Amino acid sequence: MKRRKFIKKTSLLSIGLGITNDAFSNIHKEAINLNKDALPVVIATWDVKLATKVAFATLINGGTVLDAIENGCKIEEANEKGQSVGKGGLPDRNGNVTLDACIMNSKGDCGSVIFLKNIKHAISLARKVMEDTPHVMLSGVGAEEFGYSMGFKKENLLTEASKKAWEKWKKTSKYNSIINIENHDTIGMLAIDSDGNISGGCTTSGLAYKMHGRVGDSPIIGSGLYVDNEIGGAVATGLGEEVVKTVGSFLIVELMRQGHNPQQACEMAIKRIVNKPNSNYKNFQVGYIALNKNGDTGCYSIQKGFSMTKYQSYKNVNITSDSYLIS
């Protein structure tokens, strides 16, 4: 379409929708009126105080907000006791630990790795995809080979504890999504620095005992994670299939763009899942956290038991999330 025709067409469309150029620039002006006293802020899904502490320390020691996200997520990837992220993650039903992760910076660039084996720091590899390739997503063997070419170490991600759990599971081989696995699950993190730059990341070994090849929401930009530096960011945890079906994180950021605060936006996105025809929401968990340009935060889940860790004003606290189901 020729440029002039395009401009004419988009202006007519804006008028039709009742959106004027002024409305767009007001949203922008409000967004850049920073509440400097509230910043910086780091939030993460679940009780991961060491991860938020490391992320916050990265920021105050002069690291970028993207460094903060990477360093924070790496803490949980290296924590072998957590059985839903990185090394020590529960395997698929064939005994393979496969990781999904994505990262997004304040310029709107993003990178993700999907169905990654043998490399613990999926978040760092996702960053490499973003920064060192012309692509957004790399999967499987291609992602793994790219990792080795970037100097990542090959290691067995299946720990003795996870192997034992899988061997026990094989006796019944019953597949149910686990609600609030050890009060943990996908680690999603969002941070805003003192200049108002926002980044985010999420990393997971996905559902325990999933089908070989299954991919969840965490490496899918817009589902597991979304950041728009003018507005804020959101990240998801829980049953990825349900997050993907409603493009949850993008939805939350768009709701914030329309004027909802992070708490309201998280609640509306959970209700979007719950209110779907034939929703089976009583049998699975989804939780969201969100952060806006002012450093305001929110979290909400379907089931009880979800929490968010927040590092702000030099305090690192775990906050119990409200939930749609209260018993």
Ligand code: GLY
């Ligand atoms: N939210 C993680 C997954 O479903 O894989």
